[in-house]
Amino acid sequence: xxxxxxxxxxxxxxxxxxxxxxxxxxxxxxxxxxxxxxxxxxxxxxxxxxxxxxxxxxxxxxxxxxxxxxxxxxxxxxxxxxxxxxxxxxxxxxxxxxxxxxxxxxxxxxxxxxxxxxxxxxxxxxxxxxxxxxxxxxxxxxxxxxxxxxxxxxxxxxxxxxxxxxxxxxxxxxxxxxxxxxxxxxxxxxxxxxxxxxxxxxxxxxxxxxxxxxxxxxxxxxxxxxxxxxxxxx
Numbered sequence: 001x002x003x004x005x006x007x008x009x010x011x012x013x014x015x016x017x018x019x020x021x022x023x024x025x026x027x028x029x030x031x032x033x034x035x036x037x038x039x040x041x042x043x044x045x046x047x048x049x050x051x052x053x054x055x056x057x058x059x060x061x062x063x064x065x066x067x068x069x070x071x072x073x074x075x076x077x078x079x080x081x082x083x084x085x086x087x088x089x090x091x092x093x094x095x096x097x098x099x100x101x102x103x104x105x106x107x108x109x110x111x112x113x114x115x116x117x118x119x120x121x122x123x124x125x126x127x128x129x130x131x132x133x134x135x136x137x138x139x140x141x142x143x144x145x146x147x148x149x150x151x152x153x154x155x156x157x158x159x160x161x162x163x164x165x166x167x168x169x170x171x172x173x174x175x176x177x178x179x180x181x182x183x184x185x186x187x188x189x190x191x192x193x194x195x196x197x198x199x200x201x202x203x204x205x206x207x208x209x210x211x212x213x214x215x216x217x218x219x220x221x222x223x224x225x226x227x228x229x230x231x232x233x234x
Contacts, residue, residue: 010075014084017067018145021088021095024060025141028095029134031057031102032200036130039109039123039193050106057099064092083217087210091144094203098137101196101203108189108196115186121176123190125169129162129197136162136204143211153232155208157225162201169194 031050038046068089071077077085136155143151173187212220212232220228 010071010077010081013067013071013075014077014081017064017071017085017088020060020064020067021091022141022145024057024064024092024095025137025144027053027060028057028099028102029137029141031099032105032130032137033134035102035105035109036127036134036197038106039112039130040127042109042113044110044113047106047109050102054099054103057096061092061096065089080214080217083214087214091207091210094206098200098203101200104196105193108193112186112189115189120180121183121187121190122172123169125165125172126190126194126197129165129169129194129201132158132162132165133197133200133204136201137207140204140207140211143208147211147215149212149215149232152208152211153229156205156220156228159201159205162198166194166198 031053034046035050037043038050068085071085072082136159139151140155142148143155170191173191176183177187206221209221209228212218212228216231216234218231220231223231
């Protein structure tokens with residue numbers, strides 16, 4: 001009976017930590033979505049909203065990290081349970097950094113509003129990659145909640161599309177700056193925003209890789225995609 005009680009409490013603690021991770025993920029996803037809307041609409045109020053809630057993301061990271069440390073110290077989990085706790089600890093770091101990128105997008109957006117040269121630059125690639133990053137973040141969290149390695153592998157693979165959009169936008173910015181030096185300042189702001197979006201995609205990919213690590217016990221962070229997919233689907 002005591003063993004069953006301890007096991008039930010451990011499962012409850014583990015479920016609580018995972019629930020907090022998903023709650024933090026929902027907040028970060030919202031922050032990224034609002035930041036991209038602020039950029040698309042050049043809306044200062046939306047940008048301010050993102051910056052005002054950035055501290056909440058940081059508080060989540062501190063709280064969950066503390067809970068993970070306490071769980072390891074008190075329960076001494078092994079095998080898959082230990083991998084899950086370690087993956088949660090790493091995933092919240094990626095979520096916190098994705099939140100930082102959302103804050104960076106909001107701040108750069110406010111700076112762009114002050115520069116009239118912004119109206120001459122087509123930002124289709126940033127807006128498209130932003131929607132892709134939001135989707136990848138949502139799907140990586142969903143794969144984490146369900147420990148779905150196949151869905152996680154798909155997230156890892158699709159992150160490459162965001163990288164391609166980023167490179168295309170950089171080439172476009174170089175052309176804008178060469179043709180009209182007055183756009184250099186705002187183009188640099190947009191470059192930082194595009195890079196922030198690309199990094200959010202990377203963080204989503206990292207979270208998806210942790211899912212495969214939890215289930216399969218294999219670190220797939222540096223595997224070629226074919227090997228990663230094979231590991232995820234085996």
